[in-house]
Amino acid sequence: MxxxxxxxxxxxxxxxxxxxxxxxxxxxxxxxxxxxxxxxxxxxxxxxxxxxxxxxxxxxxxxxxxxxxxxxxxxxxxxxxxxxxxxxxxxxxxxxxxxxxxxxxxxxxxLMRARAEQARQIRRLLQYPCLLLVLLLGTLGLVKSAILPSLDAGSSVSGTIPPWQWIGGVSIVILGISLLGLGLKVKHLPIRRRYHWLARLPLVGPLIKNYCGYYLSLNAGMLLTGGLGIRGICEVSQQFQPKALIYQQGQVVERALLSGASLMTIIQNDRLLPDELALLVGKESPTEQLSQELLYFATLQYERLIRQLNRLISWIQPVMFGVIALVVVGTYMSLLLPMYQSMGEILK
Missing domain, CATH: 1.20.81.30 (Type II secretion system (T2SS), domain F)
Incomplete structure (x- = not known):
């Protein structure tokens, strides 16, 4: 055997x-x-x-x-x-x-070390903005529960919640429920369909495409090194468990080949595969050379993936401070404006 x-x-x-x-x-x-x-x-x-x-x-x-x-x-x-x-x-x-x-x-x-380090870096970057956000929300709750009631008691201004606050609150709840439902739906999709869906997103899409390029190129390169052709790789991939990415990708490629499509066309039409892979296949290099090129290309995709992850992490704090700025503006509109109105009623 x-x-x-x-x-x-x-x-x-x-x-x-x-x-x-x-x-x-x-x-x-x-x-x-x-x-x-x-x-x-x-x-x-x-x-x-x-x-x-x-x-x-x-x-x-x-x-x-x-x-x-x-x-x-x-x-x-x-x-x-x-x-x-x-x-x-x-x-x-x-x-x-x-x-x-x-x-x-x-x-x-x-790769696992980079993921672990990036997770620690994300937690470190989130500490300060989250602390500010907690303090801001605490201040908001204190003013809402302690200061505004005393001002409302001495004024004729109604304590009802303004319509824009109702609309904003309901919109946030609906958005949160929708995102949660969408996340659960995507999570239960087969892995290839899930990656195809995520690849459409502006920030996550390039990461998914680079990971798939790295993973599939690495495995294809090793299988070519063993003397298998493209059809042989597809046949071997069908021995894998159906939930594996390489199984689902091999199934799609084999069906397309049987329908008469060229491998280069298949790669170009697949959102999960990088365009450079089509160029490598299109050269029609000998199998041994192609396997080495795919293995080296997988290394390049891995390095690109790490750089993109680090670049994405660098945006975490600016985005969080933007969220805090929006909360500050919302706090001003929901607290300070009613306070000014109450003080105006008291001074009359």
């Missing part, structure tokens, strides 16, 4: 979602980076994993079952299957089949 036959048998095993114990992003980053370094220094999978569990402390103790699976002869991707995302599992499985696991672990660790 060759590597691909064994890999296909592994792919066909169902994933039990009830037993999934997804590791936190920061722990995944540390684990993948440590394994990649140890594998590069001559450790076996089992030795590297044992070292990581022993050295990293209590956070890694939940991974003891992985050691049991590795000792029983399972591959690393199979042993980690309950602890990582489905698409990441298939990425590791393909990398193992073609001897690229160390490189893939390094890139996955870097």
């Amino acid at each position: 060759n590597n691909w036959q064994r890999a296909v048998l592994i792919m066909q095993r169902p994933i039990n979602l009830k037993k999934r114990k997804r590791l936190p992003i920061a722990i995944q980053a540390t684990l993948f980076e440590t394994l990649a370094d140890l594998l590069g220094n001559g450790f076996s999978f089992q030795q590297a994993f044992q070292f990581a569990v022993d050295v990293e402390g209590p956070a890694f103790q939940s991974l003891q079952p992985v050691l049991v699976r590795l000792a029983a002869g399972d591959e690393l991707s199979t042993a980690l299957r309950p602890y990582i995302a489905v698409d990441l599992y298939y990425q590791f499985l393909i990398a193992e089949t073609h001897g690229e696991l160390r490189h893939t672990l390094t890139q996955a660790g870097q």
Whole structure:
């Protein structure tokens, strides 16, 4: 039984979602980076994993079952299957089949590390604006509950809420409910359809497109390295679990090829795939050269994705301060204007 036959048998095993114990992003980053370094220094999978569990402390103790699976002869991707995302599992499985696991672990660790660092950066950037917002809302509640009632008691101005406040409040509630419903609907879409929908959004769209370009180019490059053609890649992808992105993408590409469309046209018409990918395919390079170009292109897409994420994060504080400015204006309109009216009534 060759590597691909064994890999296909592994792919066909169902994933039990009830037993999934997804590791936190920061722990995944540390684990993948440590394994990649140890594998590069001559450790076996089992030795590297044992070292990581022993050295990293209590956070890694939940991974003891992985050691049991590795000792029983399972591959690393199979042993980690309950602890990582489905698409990441298939990425590791393909990398193992073609001897690229160390490189893939390094890139996955870097990506997870960047995600964890960006999450910390987002929390840090939100601390000061959120504190200002809380103080402002606290001041708003204090004035509303303590100061305005005493002014209203000495004036003839009605304490009813102005129509514009009713309209604004109802609009915010309707908008919040609509966004929540839309988010739940998008969350339950198949992953490819979800990405297609998100790719239309102005800020999130480029991120989704770059991630899909990175993920699909990397896997296609590794599969081409194994000697598979485009049709072979599509056939292999159909052995994956239906909820995996690579399965759904392979299904779409195979149907389009069977209908007579060229691969270059398919890529150009797919919102999830970058235009540069069509140029690489359109050159009709030999398979070995194309596989290397796709792997290098995946690295470029990864670097572009990280830069875009950092650029998007840099806009968080300006947007939050803009929200605070709107709250200040709303506070002025809802509190200060009635106060001026009440004071005017008192002075008459």
